Amino acid sequence: MAWDVIEKTAGTRRASNMPDYEAARRQFTWTEARRMLDGLPGGRGLNIAHEAVDRHAAGPLAGKLALRWLGRNGTVRDFTYDELRRQTSRFAGVLTRLGVQPGDVVASLCARIPELYIAALGTLKCGAVFSPLFSAFGPEPIHTRLEKAQARVLVTTASLYRRKVSDIRARLPHLEHVIVVPGEAADAPAGTHNLRQLLDAADDRFVIPATQPESLALLHFTSGTTGQPKGAMHVHEAVVAHHGTTRTALDLRPDDRFWCTADPGWVTGTSYGIVGPLTVGATGIVDEADFDAERWYRILQQERVTVWYTAPTAIRMLMKAGVDLARRFPAPDLRFIASVGEPLNPEAVVWGVEAFGLPFHDNWWQTETGGIMIANFASMDVRPGSMGRPLPGVDIAVVRRTGDDTVDVVTDPGTVGELAIVPGWPSMFRGYLRDEARYRRSFAGGYYLTGDLVRMDPNGYCWFVGRDNDVIKSSGHLIGPFEVESALMEHPAVAEATVIGKPDPMAYEIVKAFVALKPGHEASETLRLELIGFARTRLGAAVAPKEIDVLPGLPKTRSGKIMRRLLKARELGLPEGDLSTLEPEPAAGTSTSGGTS
Ligand code: ATP
Ligand code: MG
Secondary structure, eight states, X not given: OOOSOBOOOHHHHHHSSOSOHHHHHHHOOHHHHHHTSXXXXXXXXXXXXXIIIIHHHTTTTTTSEEEEEEOTTSOEEEEEHHHHHHHHHHHHHHHHHXXXXXXXXXXXXXXXXXXXXXXXXXXXXXXXXXXXXXXXXOHHHXXXXXXXXXXXXXXXXXXXXXXXXXXXXXXXXXXXXXXXXXXXXXOOOTTSEEXXXXXXXXXXXXXXXXXXXXXXXXXXXXXXXXXXXXXXXXXXXXXXXXXXXXXXXXXXXXXXXXXXXXXXXXXXXXXXXXXXXXXXXXXXXXXXXXXXXXXXXXXXXXXXXXXXXXXXXXXXXXXXXXXXXXXXXXXXXXXXXXXXXXXXXXXXXXXXXXXXXXXXXXXXXXXXXXXXXEEOOTTSOBOTTXXXXXXXXXXXXXXXXXXXXXXXXXXXXXXXXXXXXOSOOTTOOOEETTOHHHXXXXXXXXEEEEEEEEEEOTTSOEEEEEEGGGOEEETTEEEOHHHHHHHHHTSTTEEEEEEEEEEEXXXXXXXXXXXXXXXXXXXOHHHHHHHHHHHHHHXXXXXXXXXXXXXXXXXXXXXXXXXXXXXXXXXHTOOOOOOTTBOOOOOTTSOOOXXXX
């Protein structure tokens, strides 16, 4: 099924935060966006945690539900804005008493437990830099990141500490304090602080010290999809973009119940799983458990979620579980659904309409951009397969690099080039940690170059083609993987698809596809040939894959991105490279799992 445009009604447009996109773009300034926030009392600067928590706790939203945490086993913990203020103030006080200074890095290694959220906001309150690590990392990826960040403090759980940190601690000379959320036994391992005891002893009032818009606030490691993860540094001013984009791209309002399924170990789970919804004064839902189709539908229904932000991997897994399951759990409060992290196939956008009566709204951004840059907005018609249009205040161009510091801007609509953004938006990264040269290489001709290839259509919608390194050159054609993958996804047996360029003496490269099947379909030679024929009919012989392998699942990063580079390395018999972010792969005969950030 393919729909060219999913139109929005006049009523939907009017009811959204940004009813007229063109007008909003014309009128927008970041200075105005900054005015929607408070700033620290007494003109002492800008602080993310103040905007997210304290300013609401000091006003009419004090008693409002800020976070609802759903435990794996059915426990529910609620935090009002005032409760969150008190807990995060206590945590900030704890850090200050331990001697943590502005600019010091406080890392976390926690599953999605309430203490992670308290630690994140409390760290920002005390003026230190928060760096979340994904809790499923093994000891070596944890060591690499903590060492690179020179973290002084780590917040983790007793169990994670014992399993993953105690053995590497001697190799972390900068790590002075480990604060541990005690387990069932209520004890903290030797050499660690007990978070419960520290919080209980701390004052629930805390005056946030001066932090400036340019003070470092967040250190996020990228997903490692294309190589070694990079540490992207962000400042407190990023909150201006977190707040503004949450309102415009996610259409969030204070009366919303918002569920961002991403883990705070990745940037989405922080910018939109913690900061954005709180700055708006909405209620955020956090689920501790891993992906489970039925559980997710129950949450949407029982928590009366109004706005839902998830990722293509999760959507594809829901699709695999079948639309009937979705229909067993009607969620009438749901009014806006969005996706980020990977290209969203048109098939998946349209499936949203079948399952929820709403299209998925794809949006695009990166760890480096800190916030959403391109989106399908609530007030705009959706063109399935497109990432949408740039946010107000974000100027993009399609370019070709012509030298170290020069680019040509591509002006023809439809022509493929690298997505470039004019620097100056508040959540732009301020550097790659300890890699100044790489940071500088990301800019040329007055643009930040994203490494992603796109084309713009005459309506100003932006279409993802592939990552710069993933584009396939075959018999003189440039083939974007996304187009081929989307065509394969239209076949009823295909749950996931990805393609690589395989070296070929004649064609330079040929398109090779890897697919995973939906339940009820078996790999066979007949199906393989059928898929090749199916793709040929849709794409033409020049673009369609020449080879297709059926796998039990596709290798993914823990943030849910398909790792093409790994498939390619295996295909070519080359070293597999940095696998620190690889999600454990399904064995033959099992169904796909995968990240859900
Ligand atoms: P690394 O930089 O370490 O290789 P990564 O780029 O996957 O990892 P992230 O910053 O988490 O790390 O991901 C951003 C990238 O994800 C984007 O550059 C883009 O390639 C992809 N992406 C995100 N959203 C979308 C989207 N809506 N459509 C297409 N691609 C997307
Ligand atoms: Mg990247």
